[in-house]
Structures are given as structure tokens and as C-alpha cells.
Amino acid sequence: MTQALTLARPYARAAFSIAREAGAFAQWSDALAFSARVAADPQVAGLLGHPRLDDADAVALLKPEGDGTGQAFADFLALLAENRRLALLPEIAGQFEQLRADAERIVRARVTSASELQAGELEGIRAALKKRFGREVELETAVDQALIGGAVIAAGDVVIDGSLRGKLARLQSALSQ
Structure with a gap:
């Protein structure tokens, strides 16, 4: 996994640079997300490594229709195909999103709760995280x-465990010492 991230990094930076110059972060994000989902599909992954699949067909398979990125995204996919790096698309897409979030000063946070949170509670969490990180916050929720x-x-490499299960586990650990 670490090797894939290392190999994907220069491609993610190149895609980010192209998107920044074109002012098309959203379009590149969408196109990369689509291509990454397709490339990660087990059936497609086997097909991408097949020697009889030429680069143009691989690009046609992975490029979304009407994505707003112009020829630049197709050229990017062609470069990946030529270098046999199409399987790295999920890692490239992930690193691209990190670069974009840093450039746009956004922190993406995942809030997992025991039950569905109300809008007011989510706004309180968003405000607290914005204050802590000094950036805009995009929340993703899960139950x-x-x-x-x-x-x-x-949020990034910060985890705040305010769950009852977590508190009970910490209490049990403290009592067993």
C-alpha cells in the first residue's frame, strides 16, 4: 500500500497542478473519482492489466463523458496508461483530494454517532472544529x-472519541491498572 501511495504521489501532484491552472478543481475531482471507482472494480482491474487492451481503449473506459475537463484529463489518463499506472487511480484520486483540501483550506471530518444527529448538533460540531483547525470544515456523517x-x-489524523463505548473502555482500562 505504501508503495502505491509513493508511486501515485507525482501523478496526483501533476493532476492537481493541471486542475489549478485550469481553475477546474471540482471537475477534476469528479473525473478522478469516477475513474478511480471504475478502476477499482474487480472486473475492470483485471481488464486494465490485460495485454490486449490498448491504451486508447483503457482511456475510453475510464474517462467520464462530458466531465468538463477537456482533453487534459484524457491526456492524463493516456499518460497513466502508457506508464502502466491506471491501477493507481484510487490512490491518485485520494491524494488529489488531500491537495485540493489543503489549497482550499478545508478540513474533511467524519462524525460517527450512535444515532442520527440533528442539524443544530452538526453545526455546533462544525463550528468547534473550525475554531480548532482554523479552516472551513466539511462533515460526513455515519451512524x-x-x-x-x-x-x-x-478529522485528518485527529480522532476525538466522545462515545459512551470509548468512555467505558477508558474507565475499564483505568480500573484494571
């Missing part, structure tokens, strides 16, 4: 009833 109560917030 995990195993948390019993509270929530777990993951």
Missing part, C-alpha cells in the same frame, strides 16, 4: 449504534 451514545470525530 454506528455500537457506540451506545455520543460520537467519534475523525
Whole structure:
């Protein structure tokens, strides 16, 4: 996995540079996300490595129709195909999104709670995270009833565990020492 990330990094930076120059972050994000989903499909992944699939057909398979990126995205896919790096598209897309978030000063956070959170609660979490990180915050929510109560917030490499399950685990650990 680490090798794939290392190999994907220069391609993600190149895609980011092209998107920045064109002022087309959103279009490139969408196009990369589409291509990454297609490339990650097990049937397509086997096909992409097949020696009888030529580069032009691989590009046609992976390029979304009417994506707004012009010829630049097709050329990018052709470069990946030529270098036998199409399988790296999921990693490239992920790294591109990180570069975009840094450039746009956005923190993406995932809030996992025991039950569905109300809009007011989400806004409170968003405001607290914005204050902590000094950036705009995009929230993604999920429900995990195993948390019993509270929530777990993951933003980048920061994890805030305010779940009842987490508190009970910490209490159990403290009592067993």
C-alpha cells in the first residue's frame, strides 16, 4: 500500500497542478473519482492489466463523458496508461483530494454517532472544529449504534472519541491498572 501511495504521489501532484491552472478543481475531482471507482472494480482491474487492451481503449473506459475537463484529463489518463499506472487511480484520486483540501483550506471530518444527529448538533460540531483547525470544515456523517451514545470525530489524523463505548473502555482500562 505504501508503495502505491509513493508511486501515485507525482501523478496526483501533476493532476492537481493541471486542475489549478485550469481553475477546474471540482471537475477534476469528479473525473478522478469516477475513474478511480471504475478502476477499482474487480472486473475492470483485471481488464486494465490485460495485454490486449490498448491504451486508447483503457482511456475510453475510464474517462467520464462530458466531465468538463477537456482533453487534459484524457491526456492524463493516456499518460497513466502508457506508464502502466491506471491501477493507481484510487490512490491518485485520494491524494488529489488531500491537495485540493489543503489549497482550499478545508478540513474533511467524519462524525460517527450512535444515532442520527440533528442539524443544530452538526453545526455546533462544525463550528468547534473550525475554531480548532482554523479552516472551513466539511462533515460526513455515519451512524454506528455500537457506540451506545455520543460520537467519534475523525478529522485528518485527529480522532476525538466522545462515545459512551470509548468512555467505558477508558474507565475499564483505568480500573484494571
